[in-house]
Amino acid sequence: MREIMHRDALREAIAEEMRKDEHLFLMAYDVGKYGGEHRISGNLYEMFGDLRVKDAPISEQGIVGCCIGAAITGCRSIVEIPFMDFMPLCMDMIVNQAAKLYHMFGGQMNVPMVILTAAGGYIRAAQQHSQCFEAWVAHVPGLKTVMPSTPYDAKGLMKTAINDPNPVVFIEHKKLLPMKGEVPEEEYEIPFGQADIKREGTDATIVATSYTVHLALQAADNLQKKGISVEVVDPRTLVPLDKATILESVKKTTKLVIVHDAHVTGGFGGEIAAIVADEAFGYLDAPIKRVGAKWTPIPFPSVMEDYVLPGLDDIEAAVREVVG
Amino acid sequence: MREIMHRDALREAIAEEMRKDEHLFLMAYDVGKYGGEHRISGNLYEMFGDLRVKDAPISEQGIVGCCIGAAITGCRSIVEIPFMDFMPLCMDMIVNQAAKLYHMFGGQMNVPMVILTAAGGYIRAAQQHSQCFEAWVAHVPGLKTVMPSTPYDAKGLMKTAINDPNPVVFIEHKKLLPMKGEVPEEEYEIPFGQADIKREGTDATIVATSYTVHLALQAADNLQKKGISVEVVDPRTLVPLDKATILESVKKTTKLVIVHDAHVTGGFGGEIAAIVADEAFGYLDAPIKRVGAKWTPIPFPSVMEDYVLPGLDDIEAAVREVVG
Amino acid sequence: MESLKKLDKNLVSRMYEGMLKIRHFEETQSRVFRAGEQEGFTHVYLGEEAIAVGACLNLNPDDFITSTHRGHGHMIAKGGDFKKMMGELYGRTTGSCLGRSGSLHIADRSIGMLGANGIVGDGNPIAVGAGYSILLRGTKQVVVSFFGDGATNQGTFHESLNMAASFNLPVIFVIENNGLSCGTITASVCKVLENLGDRSVAYGIPGENIDGMDVVEVYQTVEKAVDRARAGQGPTLVNCKTFRHHGHFEGDIDIRDEADINEALSHDAIKEFEERMLKECLITQQKIDEEHKRIQQLVDEAVEFARNSPLPKPEDAMKFVYAE
Amino acid sequence: MESLKKLDKNLVSRMYEGMLKIRHFEETQSRVFRAGEQEGFTHVYLGEEAIAVGACLNLNPDDFITSTHRGHGHMIAKGGDFKKMMGELYGRTTGSCLGRSGSLHIADRSIGMLGANGIVGDGNPIAVGAGYSILLRGTKQVVVSFFGDGATNQGTFHESLNMAASFNLPVIFVIENNGLSCGTITASVCKVLENLGDRSVAYGIPGENIDGMDVVEVYQTVEKAVDRARAGQGPTLVNCKTFRHHGHFEGDIDIRDEADINEALSHDAIKEFEERMLKECLITQQKIDEEHKRIQQLVDEAVEFARNSPLPKPEDAMKFVYAE
Numbered sequence A, B: 001m002r003e004i005m006h007r008d009a010l011r012e013a014i015a016e017e018m019r020k021d022e023h024l025f026l027m028a029y030d031v032g033k034y035g036g037e038h039r040i041s042g043n044l045y046e047m048f049g050d051l052r053v054k055d056a057p058i059s060e061q062g063i064v065g066c067c068i069g070a071a072i073t074g075c076r077s078i079v080e081i082p083f084m085d086f087m088p089l090c091m092d093m094i095v096n097q098a099a100k101l102y103h104m105f106g107g108q109m110n111v112p113m114v115i116l117t118a119a120g121g122y123i124r125a126a127q128q129h130s131q132c133f134e135a136w137v138a139h140v141p142g143l144k145t146v147m148p149s150t151p152y153d154a155k156g157l158m159k160t161a162i163n164d165p166n167p168v169v170f171i172e173h174k175k176l177l178p179m180k181g182e183v184p185e186e187e188y189e190i191p192f193g194q195a196d197i198k199r200e201g202t203d204a205t206i207v208a209t210s211y212t213v214h215l216a217l218q219a220a221d222n223l224q225k226k227g228i229s230v231e232v233v234d235p236r237t238l239v240p241l242d243k244a245t246i247l248e249s250v251k252k253t254t255k256l257v258i259v260h261d262a263h264v265t266g267g268f269g270g271e272i273a274a275i276v277a278d279e280a281f282g283y284l285d286a287p288i289k290r291v292g293a294k295w296t297p298i299p300f301p302s303v304m305e306d307y308v309l310p311g312l313d314d315i316e317a318a319v320r321e322v323v324g
Numbered sequence C, D: 001m002e003s004l005k006k007l008d009k010n011l012v013s014r015m016y017e018g019m020l021k022i023r024h025f026e027e028t029q030s031r032v033f034r035a036g037e038q039e040g041f042t043h044v045y046l047g048e049e050a051i052a053v054g055a056c057l058n059l060n061p062d063d064f065i066t067s068t069h070r071g072h073g074h075m076i077a078k079g080g081d082f083k084k085m086m087g088e089l090y091g092r093t094t095g096s097c098l099g100r101s102g103s104l105h106i107a108d109r110s111i112g113m114l115g116a117n118g119i120v121g122d123g124n125p126i127a128v129g130a131g132y133s134i135l136l137r138g139t140k141q142v143v144v145s146f147f148g149d150g151a152t153n154q155g156t157f158h159e160s161l162n163m164a165a166s167f168n169l170p171v172i173f174v175i176e177n178n179g180l181s182c183g184t185i186t187a188s189v190c191k192v193l194e195n196l197g198d199r200s201v202a203y204g205i206p207g208e209n210i211d212g213m214d215v216v217e218v219y220q221t222v223e224k225a226v227d228r229a230r231a232g233q234g235p236t237l238v239n240c241k242t243f244r245h246h247g248h249f250e251g252d253i254d255i256r257d258e259a260d261i262n263e264a265l266s267h268d269a270i271k272e273f274e275e276r277m278l279k280e281c282l283i284t285q286q287k288i289d290e291e292h293k294r295i296q297q298l299v300d301e302a303v304e305f306a307r308n309s310p311l312p313k314p315e316d317a318m319k320f321v322y323a324e
């Protein structure tokens, strides 16, 4: 099968859906002629023109609000917030408006829109361009939260996101965008709320998200050589969350390590740990371990950033600790 | 001892510290002559004048940014964001600036300021005036997160917050503000990172925060009558978190229920559950239960709001479940 | 002041009826709310009737409006149904939002009323989005965004006007300039309060500063703006000076001088319109009395209807979190 | 254009030296960065030298500036030390931020440089706060906030100017209007791009639209603004038209036409200043050549210094999370 990059998989998904719905548009600074801060929009501007691939001012609240207003009056949209670090600038619109209108107005208006963003570190972008806020988003009812780890998942989930009648926060990772993977030529969607077991194993379960899925897989390879068999579960969407697959895996392996790029403290790993400590408590044979960023802003130089962010060593150490 | 309301305890703390430091100011809309949206500032305007108790435009980013700029140039401040629901409007300033500058600039500038806000529901204020975002705040290194439950704690923690050289998010609860409690006449501070055992017990531990501490205490009373002895731990500050007291309590009771007003999913309860499922795993005798808001925006009418938010019944049921 | 005789008769009586409807609805709402018949909070539109009515008389049923925390007047002017409205204010299932949101979030999509909003200033970006959607869908609709003088100091005001201007959107921005931002005198936090219409210069669009107590002036100014918008000539900013009869919300303290209030109350939009009509022999005193009675009766019926309407079921709170 | 002879000789040579310092520093920075000697991202100030230099020559060491993602020029103009700067860009412990933040967050509190900032527009509220602190501390300092044309469309621009105007703060807002917002042509998202200085009307303060390629015009315009600010007459907005030599960041693609770039490059602030000096016999070609050499040597020494400076220790990332 052909291999393409995340960013290209996303563009394909967007282009396919834009062809089907002339009231679907893309809006953000730099999405036009420039092709997107992460080169996701690429040639969409040439394909669909200025009105549907719209360069916007640097006005995060304005842009997101604009897509909300369009959503409740008959259009659909994808808005790009290129760095998730900028999302705090428009969390009000996302949380107080996009997530609430359907509930507040008793079903009179729903808000179909995709908020596409890229989170995460490992690219030496320093304190204000390396953050992960998926835990914030996943705390807000009315929003759905998507975090793909492969181009295949990215494309299928993006198509589902665009066709979802609700606001979907679609979280890419800066390290993933240029990464390649197999993507079929035919159209397909991946339903929300279905975790993917990226690797089967028997001794311990790793639940990992986004870029760290790849770290987890590599750690699993390394551990296999030492005779430890690790199962890697990728939830793919945090809301809705496929609890069943996670619980089943933990019931089988009886050990759980959770990995994400975000800070451990207050991260979504806590949610997963809490679910398992409640609903699979009787099956657990070891403490639940979390691996994520240490409690400090993400510094610039690699020598420091690599120390702060979770690495292979951290993951392998956590697994070894739980398998005892 | 005299009994005063939360709001008055806070005002006393602020007034005492403002008397000591002429470069400490309070800024927000309505804090002046009007006396504050929650009547926390009261007569401070008359006491300290227009420059130090400053009415501001409805510009949340601007106000918080202003306090940050003042902080790094020799002043200290308290900024009020009356409803925590408005905090998403200024999370950028709080997270990308206040929390980061000290780290980013290698210790050249620190940001002493208090961001005072009121969270929570139970007052029929509907979807956009009832939210709790402490989990967001507690996910950001560089910030401290305070959640008092009594006027005594509120005053002592506010004084510590004002004197802290870092940005402190001080989260009151709308139901607490008019609640009375004992507060001594003398000045005192309460250090951050010291949980308070609000009630001792042996059969189960409830960790509860803010207004729900009172629900937990009442539930504990009710359960006592049925022969179940509940310990109620109030962390008082989420960052820094007094893990030791929580872990010790759980090791003693072997059962844990966590309660907060915020949504269960993605709430700070997950963090506490995860810590315990890691560091006190061997002591736990039952699944960890969390009690909080159900997965929906907070609706307006009491008949619905009371269904969504955690109540006595929910807490008692959770404790009964873990004690078996 | 222009002679009413120059206007279409039918228009004059619709102006009058519109203002009376708001006046009686709100007087009654104030009374029943203060009597404790409703939960939560409510902000009434008393005194500002000429703005909503004058503006909305230019609109078609399929045109859109966005609104504020003070939204009843807007909804009535856009054709809102008294029964659905009172049902909502009483938190009953017969309300336009099924009773789940109350005064703060009243909305009726079927008449293009895109919702009262609890976040000051957030209506503007949503209005921009509705305008963008009109462009994309290629209709001739227009949008009117109502908001207060306080809201003009929010970042969203600026972002919205800039976007609407650059994208040449059919949006009319109407400032209800009552000089108050809750408990803050807006003039103390905004130097240009009197001439907020001149802020249009910053966006390269027309701006007007008009007497918001004169329904005819409002009507004619917005008429021009609507014509421009429908002709594809982009947005207009209209600053309407007005006076709010009551405190910020029902039951709030009032920071204004009583003498000033009484002085201002002597210039009432409705009373002066009645005097004009009488002077120009367009109405008789008897007809005036009848109209007041007729409309009050409609309000009373709506109150009765609401009182007798069923409360929502608690578990219905869980509905409308996500659209299917 | 005014004769340079009217100016103080010393001032003329400081103008020249300031611009040359930035030019040589940035040319070198561009080269070493593109050669792969540094990590992360960097934005250079080439072409815009006259603005930072003209503005900062009016400032005392204890005055403040806030900056942007394009901050090297501001820091040099405010008296920044080449070695500390290069140390920072190379991520070394000798950097002004101890190497933890790099190009995007360069800062030096000791010279009143309050930090380059990765969030577009966030410098403005911080500048307002520095201004408020000056008022409260009762000094005669002033603040200059530098930001781009793109940043003028952020809500924070509006909130900041409104606050500074209402509170009458000693802040000078300087727009570096290069017509570009990353990959977006600002004119396409902002109708008033050419005359952004007129946005001052919206705040009731003076505004200027000037040639940002003429260091004398910048100097004299900011001089008046600084005088006003020190005299307690409040803020000024200065729109400086300029031209950026390179793409948005080093290595970025450029959306501008090559012909346009070349045309614009022929009007270079430094080359034209040299010609003026030569024509007015204020300098000789030999002296010009010497100056270039002298300053390039300072830059080269700084690069050598940085290359030989130690990398931070990984675990030092955990420092400066909280001040004690």
Ligand SMILES: Cc1ncc(C[n+]2csc(CCOP(=O)(O)OP(=O)(O)O)c2C)c(N)n1
Pocket: B029, B058, B086, B089, C069, C070, C118, C119, C120, C121, C147, C148, C149, C150, C151, C152, C176, C178, C179, C180, C181, C182, C248
């Ligand atoms: C973002 C935000 N900040 C603050 C508030 C609290 N608040 C509610 S209404 C109001 C004043 C609004 O003034 P204005 O826009 O002039 O409207 P008016 O009440 O005068 O009609 C404030 C500060 C809010 N609801 N939302």
Ligand SMILES: Cc1ncc(C[n+]2csc(CCOP(=O)(O)OP(=O)(O)O)c2C)c(N)n1
Pocket: A029, A058, A086, A089, D069, D070, D118, D119, D120, D121, D147, D148, D149, D150, D151, D152, D176, D178, D179, D180, D181, D182, D248
């Ligand atoms: C809040 C925010 N939005 C978007 C960005 C991405 N970004 C970085 S620089 C830039 C363009 C800034 O343009 P301008 O303010 O004119 O400065 P210039 O680069 O032209 O000097 C953008 C969009 C950002 N860093 N922060």
Ligand SMILES: [Mg+2]
Pocket: C148, C149, C150, C176, C177, C178, C179, C180, C181, C182
């Ligand atoms: Mg007002």
Ligand SMILES: [Mg+2]
Pocket: D148, D149, D150, D176, D177, D178, D179, D180, D181, D182
């Ligand atoms: Mg620019």
